[in-house]
Amino acid sequence: MEKITSNDIRFADLNEKRFNKRFTGKPEYFCLPESTSDVVAAVQEAVNTQKRIVVRSGGYCLEGFVSDPSVQVLIDMSLMKSISYDAKRSAFEVEAGATVGETYRRLFLGWGVVLPSGQHPNIGIGGHVLGGAFGFLCREYGLAADHLHAIELVAVDSSGKAHSVIATREENDPNRELWWAHTGGGGGNFGIVTRYWFRSAGTDGANPATALPKAPKTITTFRVSWDWNNFDEKLFSQLVQNFGAWAQKNSSPESPYKQLFSLLFLNHRNMGKLEMKGVSTAGPTAIQLIDEHLASIAGPLGLSYTRQVEETAWLQFALNPFPELFQPGYDKVKAKIKDAFLRRPFTDDQITTAYKYLTNNEPVGGGLGMATYGGRVNAIMPEATASVQRDCILDIACNTGWGEPEGEAASLSWVRNFYQDLFAASGGVPVPNEQTGGCMINHPDTDLTDPQWNRSGIPCQILYYRDNYPRLQQVKQKWDPNNVFHHALSISL
Ligand SMILES: Cc1cc2nc3c(=O)[nH]c(=O)nc-3n(C[C@H](O)[C@H](O)[C@H](O)COP(=O)(O)OP(=O)(O)OC[C@H]3O[C@@H](n4cnc5c(N)ncnc54)[C@H](O)[C@@H]3O)c2cc1C
Structure with a gap:
């Protein structure tokens, strides 16, 4: 995975990307993964070299969890932003680097549906959905997390090995607790979400036009x-x-x-x-x-x-x-x-x-x-x-x-x-x-x-x-036992 260091022309631009200018950091390098295997490789390298790693999607964090002087490796998800209907999972697949606005646009133009989510179009889906995500339509359709069907996460096991895992809402999924933790547990706690799948509870998702709420006309x-x-x-x-x-x-x-x-x-x-x-x-x-x-x-x-x-x-x-x-x-x-x-x-x-x-x-x-x-x-x-x-x-x-x-x-x-x-x-x-x-x-x-x-x-x-909280701690213990992913308010082991 390419490392973007301070002598790369992209560095300054990447280092400026954040909503809250109250916080600044200067990582040793950025990574811009284009696939899940890129994320696994970037995480593995940071773990092997014992560097502090943090993920950023939209950069709309209100605190300095990403822009922090102690962060050495920043994985920026901007290039992973595809949005499509996944017929295999009968759900919409949204990569973590997509923004709320891009998600509104693609879901509406493609299928006339909506994922009820936050109020600013530049918020990143990556750090937004796993914090619940309320917005203009929440009183009518609930939170974005209420429509979460599955996630793909890059996590690090107790031996320090980075790997990817899929967790779904299905009752018989052995990873169901990991899905659950991503319906409100907040960003930067368990690993790096690479993609989300959305489908409302109670639908089988077979028809994309009814897999999520119909958008308002x-x-x-x-x-x-x-x-x-x-x-x-x-x-x-x-x-x-x-x-x-x-x-x-x-x-x-x-x-x-x-x-x-x-x-x-x-x-x-x-x-x-x-x-x-x-x-x-x-x-x-x-x-x-x-x-x-x-x-x-x-x-x-x-x-x-x-x-x-x-x-x-x-x-x-x-x-x-x-x-x-x-x-x-x-x-x-x-x-x-x-x-x-x-x-x-x-x-x-x-x-x-x-x-x-x-x-x-x-x-x-x-x-x-x-x-x-x-x-x-x-x-x-x-x-x-x-x-x-x-x-x-x-x-x-x-x-x-x-x-x-x-x-x-x-x-x-x-x-x-x-x-x-x-x-x-x-x-x-x-x-x-x-x-x-x-x-x-x-x-x-x-x-x-x-x-x-x-x-x-x-x-x-x-x-x-x-x-x-105790249930979230159990998920943390299982999926991030070495506390690789942490910040000032993160779930403790
Ligand atoms: C102007 C503004 C308006 C807002 N409006 C709303 C609103 O209407 N409703 C609402 O619910 N919230 C709202 N928020 C809050 C917003 O949802 C959160 O700040 C959210 O975490 C931002 O996600 P991000 O990807 O843009 O942020 P980032 O700064 O990229 O990340 C935020 C946190 O999530 C982690 N994270 C980011 N990507 C991932 C990932 N792929 N996997 C795991 N962890 C990740 C980061 O490490 C960090 O801890 C608003 C914020 C701003 C600044």
Whole structure:
């Protein structure tokens, strides 16, 4: 396998590929495999020479698991990105280097189907699906991992030999636990996924047009925006309460609103606006669902607001959703995201905390984002996949971003203290309890390993995996007994 070292013209470009510019690394070399046997060879060589190896697919990791100074060999999956229907397995085969956008495009144009997955088209399928993967369609069709039929993994056995293995959802597959671990266990834990096969549970996949959910013909988007200056604490509280109450009422798998997904952007006041954005796939009744949603959240505030509703063809939307969220330059940003699942709406105390941090005089960019969750996601049992959170109504995140190094200290301090105060009643983190449901591994946060920020005494892995953690550890023990694949939040032996 060719080694791309720093005197190769491709090196600098490969070393720049990452979303979060907060982290940097400089591996001794990159490998760009084109086949599973290339991956096996690259892993074997790194193991033989005792070099620290890490895999990258899309580069959209929010923490520095890939861009880390200790990484010596970086296997970049960009060249393995084919997407096809595999008649032998009666499932769609997607190589790990494909992006979410390429997967949307190929599945739609080829067969009119969709893999419900994340909100940004440049995310890599490789590191995305095995973290669960929620998105605009999750309330209607579940997580991407809920449609995972099989994986091919390059792993390293106890003798240090690299090898490839296929694991499927089939009940009689001796490797079924390995498949299970890839339905939410998170990236960089067991080995390198080279390809995924997708087919919805309950279908035999023989007809590709019904092997995955049918893509929506159109998607209706909505955008609402308020001037922050029109809000006092009482109105702000009402907005957050209304959003939470709506989510609590409408997050069961049977909800008539499962074809509606909504985001509330509680931006810091120095950003000028509070916003909602969302989508409905309900076709002719989409506008009615959106209007009812807004009537229960925005209506009672009695404030004027701008409301923009548009119908777009599915693929056009999927390849460029809400372009204003990703303006040129967004990929130069250094960011910190701190995520939490909610099983119940925010309490009054939490809303008071949010108001305090969103209106203080800190020179920060960012806010508190709230995304509706549940629907079909909540139709699956917590142990059926490794994505354990199956009774949550919202996924929320305190987030901040900065461009210049001078912004870092104030931004990090603001977002960390905000999150810690938000969950002050449970040690500064959303421990699994009546109200909170832990955290999402696709939005990793290394602060959870730091007793300064996680005072709950509950290890980060329990926040991510709850009761599924011991089972994930057994899979780790079996398939990566030498802990070749690891990072700051990885599953421990
Ligand atoms: C702008 C933005 C929007 C996002 N939106 C969503 C969203 O809507 N829904 C959601 O669920 N998540 C979302 N995410 C999070 C995203 O799903 C995760 O960061 C995911 O891990 C990215 O995968 P990647 O391949 O692009 O990342 P990478 O940086 O390549 O990898 C991330 C992690 O996975 C590991 N990994 C990568 N490839 C493989 C592989 N082939 N085999 C095994 N491990 C691998 C890496 O080693 C690393 O630990 C978003 C992130 C960003 C930055």
